[in-house]
Amino acid sequence: xxxxxxxxxxxxxxxxxxxxxxxxxxxxxxxxxxxxxxxxxxxxxxxxxxxxxxxxxxxxxxxxxxxxxxxxxxxxxxxxxxxxxxxxxxxxxxxxxxxxxxxxxxxxxxxxxxxxxxxxxxxxxxxxxxxxxxxxxxxxxxxxxxxxxxxxxx
Numbered sequence: 330x331x332x333x334x335x336x337x338x339x340x341x342x343x344x345x346x347x348x349x350x351x352x353x354x355x356x357x358x359x360x361x362x363x364x365x366x367x368x369x370x371x372x373x374x375x376x377x378x379x380x381x382x383x384x385x386x387x388x389x390x391x392x393x394x395x396x397x398x399x400x401x402x403x404x405x406x407x408x409x410x411x412x413x414x415x416x417x418x419x420x421x422x423x424x425x426x427x428x429x430x431x432x433x434x435x436x437x438x439x440x441x442x443x444x445x446x447x448x449x450x451x452x453x454x455x456x457x458x459x460x461x462x463x464x465x466x467x468x469x470x471x472x473x474x475x476x477x478x479x480x481x482x483x
Contacts, residue, residue, distance in 0.1 A: 330387045330469040334380060334434060338369040339403070339461035342425035362429075370433055384438045384467065391469060395440060398470040399448040401427055404455035404462050423452050430463050438467075446470060447478075 340346065346362040349355070358366075374381070388395050403423050412419055427450060435442040447470060455461060 330391075330467075332380065332384045332387070332467045334377060334384075334465045334467070335462075336373070336460070337430055337434070337463045337465065338365070338373055339405075339426055339463060340365050340370070340429040340433070342422070343428045344425055346429055374437060381437055387469075388438060388440060395444050396446050396470050396472055397440075397444050398468045399431065399434075399445045400466040400468075401430070401448060401450045402464045403427065403450065403452050404459065404464075405452055406457060406459075406461060407454050409461075410452065410454060421452070423450060427463065430465070434465060446472060 341359070341361045346359055346365075347356045348359045350357055403426060405421070405423075409421060410419060411417065431442045431445060435445070
């Protein structure tokens with residue numbers, strides 16, 4: 330089982346997606362996050378309904394505990410990736426964006442993101458006229474021992 334979810338609009342970072350209600354310890358979705366859900370996520374979800382349904386059907390065959398590898402390619406505009414003059418990488422924690430995408434995709438395909446066991450992440454450049462986005466590749470996998478993973482990496 331291998332599926333891709335392409336061109337998911339880049340959400341606000343996890344740091345900007347939630348806010349703490351003053352005087353309480355309660356956290357709630359920020360206005361920026363709610364706007365993203367309403368304007369971008371819901372449209373993407375509607376346009377990709379068929380692919381999501383294929384994934385849901387495939388996951389039903391491996392219930393109750395599908396284990397998934399989720400590789401991610403995060404497309405960012407060059408001026409947000411590199412300092413213009415120094416041409417060195419700018420500080421950007423891609424995982425802050427990916428956490429939001431994982432949460433939304435997990436809900437969309439009907440699993441908890443605790444089923445996302447592994448995956449590679451790569452930041453890459455998109456054209457100046459292209460939208461920043463995330464593409465996920467979901468593959469069914471199995472749980473491995475640390476020694477197995479390290480043997481493949483070292």
